[in-house]
Amino acid sequence: MFRLKTLPALAALMLTTGLTAAPAIAQDRPGEGTQIVMAQPTWDTGWFHTEIYRQLLQELGYEVGAALTLDNPPFYQSVALGDVTMWVDGWFPLHSTYESTFEGSAEIVGAVARGGALEGYLVDKAAAEEFGITSLEDFKRDEVKAAFDRNGDGKADLVACPPGWGCEINIEHHLDAYELRDHLNPIKAGYSASMADAVAAYESGEHILFYTWTPNWTVNELVPGEDVVWIEVPEVDLPDMSLADAATIAGLEGCVNDPCMLGFPANDIVPVVNSEFLADNPAVAALLDAVEIPLTDIYAQNAAMNEGDDDIEAQAAAWIEANRAAVDGWLDAARAAQS
Structure with missing residues (x-):
């Protein structure tokens, strides 16, 4: 070898x-x-x-x-x-x-x-601890939405995926499957620019919610387990449920639970x-x-x-x-x- x-x-x-x-x-x-x-x-x-x-x-x-x-x-x-x-x-x-x-x-x-290419949702660790956030389901709570509402529309802001990306399909599916349309505002602008803005917000003390994948610079900039944590989905719900078993990952560092129900297949x-x-x-x-x-x-x-x-x-x-x-x-x- x-x-x-x-x-x-x-x-x-x-x-x-x-x-x-x-x-x-x-x-x-x-x-x-x-x-x-x-x-x-x-x-x-x-x-x-x-x-x-x-x-x-x-x-x-x-x-x-x-x-x-x-x-x-x-x-x-x-x-x-x-x-x-x-x-x-x-x-x-x-x-x-x-x-x-x-x-x-x-x-x-x-x-x-x-x-090793993983996908999922993360929040800043301070918010997870302050509000007891473990799942996307927690973003239906008014106090959680308010903490992540950066544009004043009454919804938590989520850095999502630009139109046409494969991850956009799954995120849009999740918004419907988990009945989150009234609670989350998916940001679909250029991903790098949106994440740079989220990092700046985090560094200024604001709370952030974002989708990411690995490999990606985000996990170097915002380290899971130190700066942010992976959160779970309420249940695995995918456009293709034959992939459901691959959407829960054991031993994922920085996740709120182990195994971690990321909601996206590896x-x-x-x-x-x-x-x-x-x-x-x-x-x-x-x-x-x-x-x-x-x-x-x-x-x-x-x-x-x-x-x-x-x-x-x-x-x-x-x-x-x-x-x-x-x-x-x-x-x-x-x-x-x-x-």
Whole structure:
């Protein structure tokens, strides 16, 4: 078993090696002359691992330009049509609602991270203790709504998801299933800006309620168990109840209960690739099947990005070099598959 190096050491590595974002030139380049149109999601917490994969594909000789930033629906339509080759930001089962769009034309190969992509609702720890908040059900209480009502409309403000995101579907379902429409005001503006505003409110002593997912910079900025706590849903109620068992997580640090009924199934973060392209490029299939990126490294990069270090190309290049032994094994597997 190899041991992946983590991101905190990468800044020093870049300084000592003079590393740039340019990919290494490999001797064996099975992708030479083949173009890949890569997409990335509108949530910037997925851009780091997207860039890692992009540079690995370049090391195999593929022509991969800057990733196109797409919402979920246009991506899954485009990858099915072959207008876009792939992305590495499928969230399943969250994105299962799009399967009918790409079934038979695109497929999931490998995984960036399995099972560690969580979703749920959090409140600041002080409010949870002051008002005894353990569940979304508590936001039907007048004193709780008032404590979280920042715009004076009589409802608690919830940082939710922008329109078109997979999480918006589940949140909207929850608002109806738990009869919360008269009690919660979902904020659907740009997520990063909305969360930055929530963090500022927290730092000024206000109470906050927000949805988040992992990996995400929010769990570095507002640490579960220290600054905030995960709260539960009244009961698991999902658009697809076949996923209900995956919506309760045992041993979740910073949750009000254990096991924690988050109300969202744990997700795998996976590549989704056009099937025709995969059939012609077994090296890509082998690479995607081999790569894995620790969530802790993604957390760390997301936190650095949130602090203003937005040179994702250099960060990805540094991560690759820090993990060169593992990376070379992945690339060798890809080359062998193409031969």
